[in-house]
Amino acid sequence: MTYDLIIVGSGSVGAAAGCYAANSGLKVLMIDSAHPPHTQGSHHGDTRLIRHAYGEGEKYVPLVLRAQTLWNALAEISGAKLFHRTGVINVGPTDSSFIKNIKNSALKYDLPLEEMRASDVKARWPELVIPEDYIGLFEPDSGVLKSEIAVETYIRLAKQGGATQRFNCQVNDIQYQNDHVTVITDDGNYTGTRLLISAGTWVKKLLPTLPITPVRKIFAWHQADGRYSENNRFPAFTAETPDGQQYYGFPSEDNELKVARHNGGQVISQPEQRLPFGHVAGDGLEVFPFLREFLPGIGCCLHGASCTYDNTPDEDFIIDTLPGQDNTLIISGLSGHGFKFASVLGEIACQFALGKTSDYDQSPFSLSRFK
Ligand SMILES: Cc1cc2nc3c(=O)[nH]c(=O)nc-3n(C[C@H](O)[C@H](O)[C@H](O)COP(=O)(O)OP(=O)(O)OC[C@H]3O[C@@H](n4cnc5c(N)ncnc54)[C@H](O)[C@@H]3O)c2cc1C
Known part of the structure; x- marks a missing residue:
């Protein structure tokens, strides 16, 4: 079986990506070294702030507004009370x-x-x-997201949408042949045409040169x-x-x-x-x-x-393809303010897997800025 999208790290971003991609009709494999939601990554502790007028820079505003729309839609579809408009x-x-x-x-x-x-x-x-x-x-209009409930909801809807989920399964290596990519895990090897690397804090175990x-x-x-x-x-x-x-x-x-x-x-x-x-x-x-x-x-x-x-050196995100590998998207370096964006970042990953261009200006988040 060749997957349309393999997701390495199904926490905040990966869970959302899996949900949107599976429900867009793609063959999706979601992998995680733990069983999301869990306490080993960066999404536990019950709550995360979502702020719209963004103190970290105007460039984030279009993304966070779309993120809020997607959170509201997720709450409505699932019935989960995952957003509290506390101001x-x-x-x-x-x-x-x-x-x-x-x-x-x-x-x-x-x-x-x-x-x-x-x-x-x-x-x-x-x-x-x-x-x-x-x-x-x-x-x-800003407020509080229930982070673990949100991840749990995305994981559930991804499964209902037909995603294959391999949890408690660590990815140890990534290999490329022609236009395919194979991930090497403790439980076997899996091949796909596109890959999302959303492995959070420990992404450098797979991509050691990332500035994180x-x-x-x-x-x-x-x-x-x-x-x-x-x-x-x-x-x-x-x-x-x-x-x-x-x-x-x-x-x-x-x-x-x-x-x-x-x-x-x-x-x-x-x-x-x-x-x-x-x-x-x-x-x-x-x-x-x-x-x-x-x-x-x-x-x-x-x-x-x-x-x-x-953390990245400038505390801005990394949203970019892996240099030399156009079939691999990296979403990482969320630098302690990324949860609120998980929904829109998942949607961006889904668009990538569908071969569509993103609706957002991703240039501020490119890897080339670190050169
Ligand atoms: C204390 C704290 C407070 C925060 N407060 C806010 C806030 O108020 N608002 C906000 O927007 N953000 C906040 N954040 C940041 C936000 O929570 C993170 O940016 C976001 O959760 C990161 O999402 P992620 O998908 O990159 O990582 P995660 O959700 O951690 O997902 C990464 C996943 O990859 C898996 N993984 C890693 N390596 C491998 C491997 N080799 N093989 C398989 N799976 C692997 C992990 O198990 C994990 O499930 C906070 C973070 C912390 C720590």
């Missing part, structure tokens, strides 16, 4: 480049964005304390109460502190509020180095300075988890 409040100093990018993205794409003074923020969410000279940018640095990250749940909940209209948030640290968090659920720091973390080179939460000195204190100043009503740390970012 996202971004707070920071007026000269922060993240804050400036949010404003520019909203202006260019005419996105709803409420600009608020510190006193407006305080009046609306008294639980959130920000310096007097800060501004708040509230995105009413794995970074151990943590997030933790803290004691909260109903004031911080979605029911009470407490939003998801991002915050840049005066010393330039970036934090983000989610409305509380069951009296637990999840919060994390986006920058920092520990560079690692092997999966075993991703030690569990609490096993690195400082884990328990990482968000303490932020909570004390910005969310002083939040209580002690209840539990946490570790995860990984796959």
Whole structure:
């Protein structure tokens, strides 16, 4: 059997790709070294932010708007409650480049964005304390994705669409003959005409020259109460502190509020180095300075988890074909902000497998930028 598309890594992006490709009538093989959703990759921990007025740059806005449409469609088709329109409040100093990018993205794409003074923020969410000279940018249409539910849903719909799934099956090598590609796994070899490599953090085991640095990250749940909940209209948030640290968090659920720091973390080179939460000195204190100043009503740390970012040097994604192999698409280096895009990246992979040109400008995400 020759597959139309083989997917190496069926986590966030690979699960979406498998779903769209199988339901487009392609013969699809989805492979993963674990059984997605799982805790070995980058999609666990229940939730991920989706922000539209994009602080990481305007070039992402067309992608994230399409991603949101696809998430909404997925929720509707499956009945899974995978998106919560909680709104996202971004707070920071007026000269922060993240804050400036949010404003520019909203202006260019005419996105709803409420600009608020510190006193407006305080009046609306008294639980959130920000310096007097800060501004708040509230995105009413952004919110929270349930990441594990989303991956589980894509995996299920891919299977229903006829995808073959080989999970708990590691890909060890990739070989090319003429216009075909063969993946070598623990369970046997599989051949296809097109390949998607969406192997997340450990993609360099297959493609060692990719400019990707794995970074151990943590997030933790803290004691909260109903004031911080979605029911009470407490939003998801991002915050840049005066010393330039970036934090983000989610409305509380069951009296637990999840919060994390986006920058920092520990560079690692092997999966075993991703030690569990609490096993690195400082884990328990990482968000303490932020909570004390910005969310002083939040209580002690209840539990946490570790995860990984796959950072590129500029923290922009890699969406490109493998040099010299036009039948292989790499989607990787999502640098700790890629989950919200998994739906549209899966669609892009499906279009690639169908031999169609992408609707999006992928030049900012090409490998050639690293030369
Ligand atoms: C703490 C944390 C917080 C984050 N917060 C946000 C957020 O708020 N918003 C946001 O948009 N993004 C966020 N992200 C980033 C986002 O979660 C990731 O960018 C995204 O999940 C990566 O998707 P992926 O498909 O590349 O990787 P994964 O979902 O990890 O999938 C890769 C898959 O490849 C498999 N694999 C790897 N090697 C092999 C092999 N050799 N053979 C077979 N299978 C293999 C793995 O098992 C895995 O299932 C966060 C990430 C972390 C860690």
